Amino acid sequence: MGKIKVASVWCEGCSGCHMSFLDMDERLVELINKGLEINATPITDLKIPDEGTDIGIIEGAVATDHHEEEVKMMRERCKIIVALGDCAVFGGIPTMRNYIPREELLERGYITTESTVDGKIPTSPEIGKHLPKTKAVNEVIKVDLYVPGCPPSADAIYYVLKEVLEGRIPKLEGELLKYE
Amino acid sequence: MENIKIKVNGNEVEVSPGKTVLQVLKDLGIHVPVLCHYEPLMPQGSCRLCVVEDRGVLKTACTTPVEPNMDIKTDTPNVINSRKLVLQLLFSERNHYCMYCEVTGECELQDLGYEFGLDHFEFPTYERRFPVDNTHDFIMMDHNRCVLCRRCVRVCSEVAGHFVLGEMERGIDTMIIADMDVPLGNSSCVSCGLCAQVCPTGAIIDKRSSYLGREVQSEIIYSNCDMCPVGCGMEIYKKQGANFIVKIYGDWNSDVSHGLLCKVGRYLSLYDEKDRVVGIKLKDDFGYRRLHEDNLIEIFKNKLNNAVAYVDGSLFNEEIEMIKEIFKDKVYSLYPNNSPIPTNINLSELDNKEFYVVINADLNREYGAVGSIVKRNVIGKKAKLMVIDKEFNSLAKIADYVFNIKDPNLAMDILKKQKEVVVIYKDITEEEKNLLSSLNNAKFLHLPKETNSIGLQKYDIKHEKVEAENVFIFGKNLEGIKDLPIQNSFVVVFTPYEDEVLRRADLIVGITNGFEREGSFYNLEGKKLKKEKVLKPDFDVLDLKSFLSTVLGKTEKVF
Numbered sequence A: 001m002g003k004i005k006v007a008s009v010w011c012e013g014c015s016g017c018h019m020s021f022l023d024m025d026e027r028l029v030e031l032i033n034k035g036l037e038i039n040a041t042p043i044t045d046l047k048i049p050d051e052g053t054d055i056g057i058i059e060g061a062v063a064t065d066h067h068e069e070e071v072k073m074m075r076e077r078c079k080i081i082v083a084l085g086d087c088a089v090f091g092g093i094p095t096m097r098n099y100i101p102r103e104e105l106l107e108r109g110y111i112t113t114e115s116t117v118d119g120k121i122p123t124s125p126e127i128g129k130h131l132p133k134t135k136a137v138n139e140v141i142k143v144d145l146y147v148p149g150c151p152p153s154a155d156a157i158y159y160v161l162k163e164v165l166e167g168r169i170p171k172l173e174g175e176l177l178k179y180e
Numbered sequence B: 001m002e003n004i005k006i007k008v009n010g011n012e013v014e015v016s017p018g019k020t021v022l023q024v025l026k027d028l029g030i031h032v033p034v035l036c037h038y039e040p041l042m043p044q045g046s047c048r049l050c051v052v053e054d055r056g057v058l059k060t061a062c063t064t065p066v067e068p069n070m071d072i073k074t075d076t077p078n079v080i081n082s083r084k085l086v087l088q089l090l091f092s093e094r095n096h097y098c099m100y101c102e103v104t105g106e107c108e109l110q111d112l113g114y115e116f117g118l119d120h121f122e123f124p125t126y127e128r129r130f131p132v133d134n135t136h137d138f139i140m141m142d143h144n145r146c147v148l149c150r151r152c153v154r155v156c157s158e159v160a161g162h163f164v165l166g167e168m169e170r171g172i173d174t175m176i177i178a179d180m181d182v183p184l185g186n187s188s189c190v191s192c193g194l195c196a197q198v199c200p201t202g203a204i205i206d207k208r209s210s211y212l213g214r215e216v217q218s219e220i221i222y223s224n225c226d227m228c229p230v231g232c233g234m235e236i237y238k239k240q241g242a243n244f245i246v247k248i249y250g251d252w253n254s255d256v257s258h259g260l261l262c263k264v265g266r267y268l269s270l271y272d273e274k275d276r277v278v279g280i281k282l283k284d285d286f287g288y289r290r291l292h293e294d295n296l297i298e299i300f301k302n303k304l305n306n307a308v309a310y311v312d313g314s315l316f317n318e319e320i321e322m323i324k325e326i327f328k329d330k331v332y333s334l335y336p337n338n339s340p341i342p343t344n345i346n347l348s349e350l351d352n353k354e355f356y357v358v359i360n361a362d363l364n365r366e367y368g369a370v371g372s373i374v375k376r377n378v379i380g381k382k383a384k385l386m387v388i389d390k391e392f393n394s395l396a397k398i399a400d401y402v403f404n405i406k407d408p409n410l411a412m413d414i415l416k417k418q419k420e421v422v423v424i425y426k427d428i429t430e431e432e433k434n435l436l437s438s439l440n441n442a443k444f445l446h447l448p449k450e451t452n453s454i455g456l457q458k459y460d461i462k463h464e465k466v467e468a469e470n471v472f473i474f475g476k477n478l479e480g481i482k483d484l485p486i487q488n489s490f491v492v493v494f495t496p497y498e499d500e501v502l503r504r505a506d507l508i509v510g511i512t513n514g515f516e517r518e519g520s521f522y523n524l525e526g527k528k529l530k531k532e533k534v535l536k537p538d539f540d541v542l543d544l545k546s547f548l549s550t551v552l553g554k555t556e557k558v559f
């Protein structure tokens, strides 16, 4: 079997899903022996996936214009897009802010918090701008596989990658399909 | 009626007419997902999860009666896709992000999501924010989790009889409301908790049980409520390996209450905050001193000469029997316990009557389960209601006739004209008793004051005040001690709760209570019911039943 190139990004998430990925432990070695090649990921600290990457894994919801660019680039460069975890799949915890106007939210976060002195809302162009609404990844690009869970179990991630490596389309069921 | 022939998934079956497609499929062991459907409630066919195909047409199994020549298919792509679409719509209409939800892990909507392999939302969600109503003492309503199945509305009317919940607006704008859209805490809700029990999602949750644990982590114990003489069937969820109760549900299979419970049984029995009597305390010149358990039996036996016992209706049959054995029939009741007119109707027969008379009992506040039965017939089925009370009675506002006790003749004239009346009464005078007894079209249900009043009657324990050198009192409600002729007696009290009048006692013994003790009692219908022991006492208290059997030499060890 040839190599299967995997890239991943971390948008509006907590990194828990990547932790769960690492939680596959020695099974990661097994997958690598089977042909999994880990390319641009927060783990390898490379940001731009190669063209023609086979699997693009996205952790986190789409909350800012930067996230939007990132997931669009993933879509362009990867054959199969996997939404990993509740934030990417459903929008998850970051969607909490959808019910509060953006200005009010930033004001509260950066200025009126009890512990803040001389607060200021950051304006650097390096920081992404909040979209009007935090979205699940499938509201922005087409997603091929969904792995819900907060975070999804290492078992679920292992199952999905193994199935893809062996040329099947994974379908999560039973203990592997969890919304929390 | 003759059986009819239909086809189910290609096989011919004979079924009895009058059944719904859902019932037939269930009998055949074919699983059909449901959401709005709930067994004791009228089916309404609104969620469309139970759809099946009949000759190419999708029909809701829960509301469609079987007809000859039906050709039912339960697993065609049309059926499965239609159910999946409904689920997708349900998940995205409001906020069903399970991570935050109190019922995740035992939610019927979530289970359906898993069953159909739903692994993402197909429609944009979290578009609207719905209110959360936290004004009620015992339940919280989070409209963000509501799937508009109307189980709560139906159970509150059809079963609980309170007609508090309803709905407003239409379509996806529908909101479940209390009364004329007031906060639940300000509404006419009587806190029976049935709506929270039947809600399939996290839209109505029981505040106390929140986050205490899941049903799968609980041991289920079936018991009867002993907070009043109704004795409703309880399904008690006790956390496995722990000493606390997660929640209490009404038991649909109880042949007393058929699922009903009231605020007292479901909630107040778990919120007991009264001070407990701890240990064994003997009065001496300096006040009370704690006595060792071993000394108690000795003192107890020494004082049995020239002794009488008083009991109240909180005692179980087993305890009463042993007290009778020990005190050689010198046992008296602290309170009157007779039924002026004997009960001749049971709770299961109480529905579907045309005329109810309620005397001196506010059934919204006490005997809640009886109140539910009366109200669901009066409000739901237009039965007539007459309320006779010396005091304010909240049932008066739904009554057709309200009488003050002073004009009995007018009431009697109306009652005599009825085909049949059911008289549900608490305290009545001798004169009222005579009047009512003269009705030959009446059934009577007496509401005794104490849980086991009927038990005391059966054991022939009379309410008398007798003097004796040593007086033993057993019970929960000690009010009656004040009227006893005990000025010169040595007074021993076995009781669970601290009370002012205990100052009069020479020896005080703290005993088990509520879910810490087991035993049987006779409810108001005269049915013998069992209360189970669910918890270990948190205090140093004595179990009366074991103590008495040790005194009688029946068991070795008491503590």
Ligand code: SF4
Residues within 6 Å of the ligand: B095, B096, B097, B098, B099, B101, B102, B103, B104, B105, B107, B108, B109, B110, B145, B201, B202, B203
């Ligand atoms: S009600 Fe059920 S489906 Fe909805 S969020 Fe709660 S657990 Fe999830």
Ligand code: SF4
Residues within 6 Å of the ligand: B155, B156, B160, B162, B163, B164, B165, B188, B189, B190, B191, B192, B193, B194, B195, B196
């Ligand atoms: S607690 Fe009982 S009375 Fe109150 S709304 Fe729910 S079902 Fe109705």
Ligand code: SF4
Residues within 6 Å of the ligand: B145, B146, B147, B148, B149, B150, B151, B152, B153, B176, B198, B199, B200, B201, B203, B204
């Ligand atoms: S509150 Fe619960 S029971 Fe009532 S309609 Fe909503 S989901 Fe159904």
Ligand code: SF4
Residues within 6 Å of the ligand: B225, B226, B227, B228, B229, B230, B231, B232, B257, B260, B261, B262, B263, B264, B265, B266, B366, B367, B368, B369, B370
């Ligand atoms: S009606 Fe009586 S027995 Fe039933 S729950 Fe209420 S207090 Fe308990």
Ligand code: FES
Residues within 6 Å of the ligand: B033, B034, B035, B036, B037, B044, B045, B046, B047, B048, B049, B050, B051, B060, B061, B062, B063
């Ligand atoms: S269960 Fe039949 S329509 Fe809801």
